[in-house]
Amino acid sequence: MKRISDRTKERRRFLRMLAASPLIASPHLFGGPVANLLSAGGLTKGVLLDWFETFQQSDDAISSPDQAFDVLDFELAAHKALPPAHFGYLATGVDDDGTVRANREGYSRLQIRSRRLVDVENIDMSVRVFGATWSSPIMISPVSSQKAFHPEGDIAVARAARAKDHLQILSTAATSSIEDVMAARDGAVWQQLYPTNVWEVGRGIVKRAEKAGSPAIVLTVDLQEGSNRETLFRAQTVDKRDCSACHSSSYTGYARGRPKAGSGGFAQYAERKPMFDGLDLSKVTATHRANMNWEFVKRLRDTVTVKLLLKGIVTREDAQMAVEHGVDGLIVSNHGGRAEESLRPTIESLPEVIEGVAGKIPVIVDGGIRRGTDIFKALALGATAVGIGRPEAWGLAAFGQPGVEAVLEILRRELRTIMRQAGTPSADKITRSAVVTRPS
Ligand SMILES: Cc1cc2nc3c(=O)[nH]c(=O)nc-3n(C[C@H](O)[C@H](O)[C@H](O)COP(=O)(O)O)c2cc1C
Helix, strand or coil: CCCCCHHHHHHHHHHHHHHHCCCCCCCCCCCCHHHHHHHCCCCCHHHHHHHHHHHHCCCCCCCCHHHCCCCCHHHHHHHHHCCHHHHHHHHCCCCCCHHHHHHHHHHHCEEECCCCCCCCCCCECCEEECCEEECCCEEECCCCCHHHCCCCHHHHHHHHHHHHCCCEEECCCCCCCHHHHHHHHCCCCEEEECCCCCHHHHHHHHHHHHHHCCCEEEEECCCCCCCCCHHHHHHHHHCCCCCHHHHCCCCCCCCCCCCCCCCCHHHHHHHCCHHHCCCCCCCCCCCCCCCCCHHHHHHHHHHCCCEEEEECCCCHHHHHHHHHCCCCEEEECCHHHCCCCCCCCHHHHHHHHHHHHCCCCCEEEECCCCCHHHHHHHHHCCCCEEEECHHHHHHHHHHCHHHHHHHHHHHHHHHHHHHHHHCCCEHHHCCHHHEEECCC
């Protein structure tokens, strides 16, 4: 039996005390109130991080999906299941991870105004997007490199999406092809697009997705090369594994020390990213193109025959421009706090984007959604649907397909509960008057 040192026991006692405290009110220490305490400077960061590290790697993580009380339980289990660098890749934001935290904090500034004496016996969570009906507004945002989290990667996610009836958006940097994912989904998925610096490569990905039957292309516009993913870089330094089989001299696009243009690095990177199969990558030096502008959107609009969405829009001005350029939908996103350290929660960007589109196209929002009440608040502010990134990847990392299914089920359950409590029997009844901003 494993022997636990007194120091470890002491630390666990301390953490349990924190967890039981009404101040903390949750065993999920990261991304929540303790993070706020840290940013307020009320506690010594080094000491607390040391405690957290112990807690995170303790045996307190759930060992099966059905033990989870909420989706944050999967974060701890994912941390336990993954090597440090892979968990670091999943967890990281940029700089101080302040935007990751802000995405969560934004939701806590909104309060719900519940109406009473409404018949809520039957709850209808369904929403319609581009003429298709989904049984809930919860979509799966694109997450790259999912085989780094579980050997079945995007295939397991697709099976979970099928089992629970959720829309899945496949990353350009997915570790499974759209054809395989759609076969596992037994239905269509949307294709996210990093167009690279070579037009023909981006176009090739679009045409392949269209041929596979994807009804929508999602162009991500919020990410430039070289974002400072410091949490990942720190995690890489403590990962003692030999990672050369997967990462040596390959173009990870996310790690330091990436090869220079023309070194052949991208081709090696792309080998593990099937959406680049069969494309001439000899001139590709970047997944994200720094010179992308509205002219590019126009050219892409003329090329894409299915729906075209932009992912990463956070302002009214850009929302208006998108409508003017014939874009079919927007995803309000800051890449889960992994692009710029704006410190602006997506839920606070949402209202101006909604104003900008003036009801002409659907708006989806992602970033920091961890509770059914978050989904409720996003719908109240005008979102048609929401996306989740890390939660599905935590479920995947911890338990594969059953983990993703459990994450989706928990969010559905929580959304159903708050819809009942708030007196909103259907998604279209969740309107602006259902929330109010917390008085400052
Ligand atoms: C590990 C990881 C990989 C991601 N990969 C992509 C990607 O390939 N394309 C993309 O548009 N967004 C990507 N994102 C951003 C997500 O689609 C989404 O916007 C974000 O995760 C939502 O925030 P959340 O993680 O707080 O739910 C990624 C996010 C994470 C955490």
